Amino acid sequence: MPEDDPGSFSQERLLYIFYQMLGLCALAPNICLFVVLCYYKIYRRDYMLVIMLCVTDSVNCLSIIVMGSTLFKFYDMGIKENLFPLEDSWICAQHAFVCLRLIGNTAGPLFQVVIAIDRFISISGSSSNVNKLKQAAAVSFVSFILISIPNISAILEANLHVNRVFLHLTVLAGLLAYSLDLFIYMAISQEFRERVVNLLLCGIKSYKIWSKSTQSRANRSQTAFK
Helix, strand or coil: CCCCCHHHHHHHHHHHHHHHHHHHHHHHHHHHHHHHHHHCHHHHHHCHHHHHHHHHHHHHHHHHHHHHHHHHHHHHHHHHHCCCCCCCHHHHHCCHHHHHHHHHHHHHHHHHHHHHHHHHHHCCCCHHHHHHHHHHHHHHHHHHHHHHHHHHHHHHHHHCCCCHHHHHHHHHHHHHHHCCHHHHHHHHCHHHHHHHHHHHHHHHHHHHHHHHHHHHHHHHHHHHHC
16 A cells, blocks of 8 residues: 655655565576476476476565566656556556466465375385475475465455554565575475586586687687778
8 A cells, every 4th residue: 555645755666666676586596496496307207386386486576576666656656746546446456466466375375285285195205205295394384484474464454554664574574485495495405405506507617608609709700800
């Protein structure tokens, strides 16, 4: 909801720029996780549900970015034109960031439940399955704690008068939850950590080779021109 005091519009506008920056920072680890999971065949085969969870976290990060952009435009209009658009609940619900949040907030918990059931059924006493269960449990627990905060705040905001600072903090907590999966998997699984490092080193090596090749072609072109 927009802040009623026009004197605070400039601060609110800066806040939503901050939202966009944090959303991009939270999106980056999810992109890295998605690349790692899709790059290795064993992960594509065994971690399909985790890949889908990664996609939903990315959608949630994108929704924060779009929300920051949309609300920034509202406050910018209020400052420059002294005009604030009046919208009813139905029009507000049609904004892109609301639709994205709806997709992310419903699909994410659903995939977590499916992952938990899948890991529970797949336990056969082998250490590999137990480790997978530990990873899924750690990710689900952290996500449950941090994602519950924004959901609870939304309920409180709809029914009670809640301090806006608390609401902003819950958004930040949600962004933190959406960006933690990569680091949790790296902390728990040594194999996953090594694969991430190897992929990163391969990427750096490929970039250096491409850079040298490009520079070499440029030098040959300059020599031929002379």
